[in-house]
Amino acid sequence: MAPLLLLASNGAIIFLMSKTLPNHKEYSFKHHFVPHPHHKTRATLLSHSAIFTYLLGIVLIFGSFRLISKTFPGVLGYASDITTQDLLNLTNQKRLESGLTELRINSALSSAAKRKAEDMFKEGYWSHISPSGTEPWDFILRENYDYVYAGENLAKNFNTSKDVVQAWVNSSSHKENIMNKNYEEIGFAVVNGVLDGYETTLVVQMFGKSRTGSYVASAKDENKILESVATVLEDTGLVPDPKNEPIQKQIVIENPVVQPTVDIATASKAIGLVFVIYIVVLLLLDIWYSKRHSIFKLTGHSLAHLSFLMITLVGMLLMMMPGKIL
Amino acid sequence: MTEQEKHILHYSFLALGLSVLSVFFVLFRFDTRAQLILAALGSLYYVLWGIIHHALEKRLNRLTIFEYILFGALVFLLIFSVLSL
Numbered sequence: 001m002a003p004l005l006l007l008a009s010n011g012a013i014i015f016l017m018s019k020t021l022p023n024h025k026e027y028s029f030k031h032h033f034v035p036h037p038h039h040k041t042r043a044t045l046l047s048h049s050a051i052f053t054y055l056l057g058i059v060l061i062f063g064s065f066r067l068i069s070k071t072f073p074g075v076l077g078y079a080s081d082i083t084t085q086d087l088l089n090l091t092n093q094k095r096l097e098s099g100l101t102e103l104r105i106n107s108a109l110s111s112a113a114k115r116k117a118e119d120m121f122k123e124g125y126w127s128h129i130s131p132s133g134t135e136p137w138d139f140i141l142r143e144n145y146d147y148v149y150a151g152e153n154l155a156k157n158f159n160t161s162k163d164v165v166q167a168w169v170n171s172s173s174h175k176e177n178i179m180n181k182n183y184e185e186i187g188f189a190v191v192n193g194v195l196d197g198y199e200t201t202l203v204v205q206m207f208g209k210s211r212t213g214s215y216v217a218s219a220k221d222e223n224k225i226l227e228s229v230a231t232v233l234e235d236t237g238l239v240p241d242p243k244n245e246p247i248q249k250q251i252v253i254e255n256p257v258v259q260p261t262v263d264i265a266t267a268s269k270a271i272g273l274v275f276v277i278y279i280v281v282l283l284l285l286d287i288w289y290s291k292r293h294s295i296f297k298l299t300g301h302s303l304a305h306l307s308f309l310m311i312t313l314v315g316m317l318l319m320m321m322p323g324k325i326l
Numbered sequence: 327m328t329e330q331e332k333h334i335l336h337y338s339f340l341a342l343g344l345s346v347l348s349v350f351f352v353l354f355r356f357d358t359r360a361q362l363i364l365a366a367l368g369s370l371y372y373v374l375w376g377i378i379h380h381a382l383e384k385r386l387n388r389l390t391i392f393e394y395i396l397f398g399a400l401v402f403l404l405i406f407s408v409l410s411l
Contacts (some may be wrong), residue, residue: 048389051396055403062407198358198410266409272404277402298385300376302394304340308372311344312401315351315365319408 002067021228022185033282035303036288040297046282054275062268068265076262080201084110084188087205091186094169098179106208108145109187114150116141117191118203123194126326140208149182151207156200157323159266164203167325176323183207199265201323269320276313280306336379343371358409365405369398 011106027036032044068076084105092102112285116139129135136152153174158164168174177183189204283306290297329336347368354360376394380386 033344042397048392050394051393055396055400058400058403065411168377174367195360238371264411268408272408273402298387298389300380300390300397302335304372304376304379305397307337307340307346308397308401311368311403312350314348315361316408318352318355319361319405321355 001196007110016096020275024136033285035286035293035297037293037295040295042286042297042299046261046279046286054178054279061271065264065268069260075296076260076264080162080190080192082157082158082164082201082203083161084190087165087188087190087203088186090161090165091205094165094178097305100179100181101184103183103186103193103207106187106210108143109208110189111141111183111187112136112139112145112180113144113187113189113206114191116206117189117202119236121191121193121200126154126156126195126296128154128326136206142204145208147169148211149180149206149209150206151180151183151205153177153205154325155203155205156195156326158201158203163323164325167323168205171325177205177207180207182209184209189314253306256277269318273313273316273320276309280309280313283309285302332382336375336382340372340375340379343375344368362406364410365402365409369402372401373398396406 011151027044034043036040041047065076087101088105092257095102117133119139121124123132125131137147137150140150144311153168155167158167165178168178185208187206187208189202191202192205193200193202195202282305283302286302287306289295290302333369347364351361351364354364373394374387376397377391380390
C-alpha cells in the first residue's frame with residue numbers, strides 16, 4: 001500500500017493511502033521504446049540526448065571505418081569482384097550467343113585501357129574524351145596498336161563482372177561495341193583509385209582490329225595479360241615509352257589487388273540502412289502508442305520525422321544500386 | 327480553413343519538397359557530389375519546414391527547433407558518411 005500526498009488548493013496537505021494508483025513519474029524499460037504518458041515525452045531512444053548520441057556514434061563508426069581501412073586494408077577495405085578473366089569470358093559468351101566469333105585478349109589494348117583508366121583518375125574526369133582532348137584512339141595508338149576498327153566501353157562502381165557486362169549489353173550503344181563483327185581483339189583494365197574525392201572502381205574495355213595482326217600468340221601470354229591489368233592506382237609507375245620497349249613488355253605484373261575480409265562500401269551502406277530502419281520502427285511505435293493511449297506530446301511531429309526518414313530509406317536503397325556505364 | 331485542412335496543406339508542402347529532391351536524387355544517382363548537395367538541401371528544407379509549421383501552429387519552442395535540427399543533421403550525416411566511404 002503506497003501513501004499518497006496531495007496538495008489541496010487551500011494549501012492543506014491531504015494524506016491518502018492507495019493500493020491502486022501507480023507511480024506515473026517512474027520510467028520503466030518499455031519507455032525506452034514508447035512515449036511516457038505522464039511526462040508527455042518521446043521514448044528515451046528517440047530523446048534529444050539519444051539522437052545526439054547517434055550523431056556522435058555515426059561520426060565514430062564511420063571515422064573508425066576510414067581509419068581501419070587505411071591501417072588494415074586486408075580486414076576492411078574496398079572490394080569488387082571484377083576480374084578481367086570474367087569480363088573476357090562474359091563478353092565472349094554474349095558474342096557466341098549472337099553467333100559471333102570470340103574476341104582475343106590483346107596486350108596493347110589492355111595496356112591502352114589501363115592508361116586510359118589511370119588518366120581518368122589523374123585528370124579527374126569520367127568521359128570518353130579527356131578535358132585536354134585526348135581520345136580513346138590516342139591511348140590505343142600510343143601502344144603502337146595500328147587499328148582498322150576500334151571502340152571503347154567504360155563502367156564505374158560496379159561490384160561484379162556480371163553486372164558490368166550486363167549493363168553494357170542492356171545499353172544499345174555499348175551492346176553495339178560488344179556485338180560488332182569488325183572487332184577481333186579486346187583489352188581490359190580494372191583500376192581502383194580516388195575520383196572526385198571518392199573511392200571508385202573503373203573498368204575500361206577497348207576493342208580493336210589490328211592492321212598488322214594480333215600480338216598475342218599463346219594462351220600463356222593471354223593469361224599473363226589478364227593477370228596484369230587489374231591494379232590499384234597507387235601501384236602506377238611511369239608509363240613506358242612504347243618506342244623503346246616491345247609491346248609485350250609494356251604490361252608489368254602489378255601487386256595483386258588486396259581483397260579485404262569486409263567490403264567497406266557494403267558494410268557502411270548496410271549499417272546506414274539498419275540504422276534508418278531502427279529509427280523508423282521507433283517512430284512507428286511512437287505514433288501507434290501515442291494514439292492508442294491518447295498521449296499528446298509537446299514535441300515535433302513524429303509523422304513528419306517518419307516521412308523524412310522513409311525518403312532517406314529510399315535514398316539509401318538507391319545508393320546500393322550498381323554503378324554507371326559510359 | 328480548419329486545423330485539419332491546414333495540417334494537410336503543411337504536410338503537402340513537406341511531401342512535395344521531399345519528392346522533388348528525391349527525383350533529383352534518382353537523376354543524379356551516379357553523381358556523389360550532387361547527391362551530397364541534395365541531401366544537404368533536403369535536410370535544410372526539412373528543418374525550415376518544421377520551424378515554419380510549428381510557428382504557424384503557434385507551438386514553436388527552442389526544444390522543437392532543436393529536435394528538427396537534430397533529425398536534419400542525423401539524416402545528412404548518415405547520407406554523407408555512406409556516400410563518402
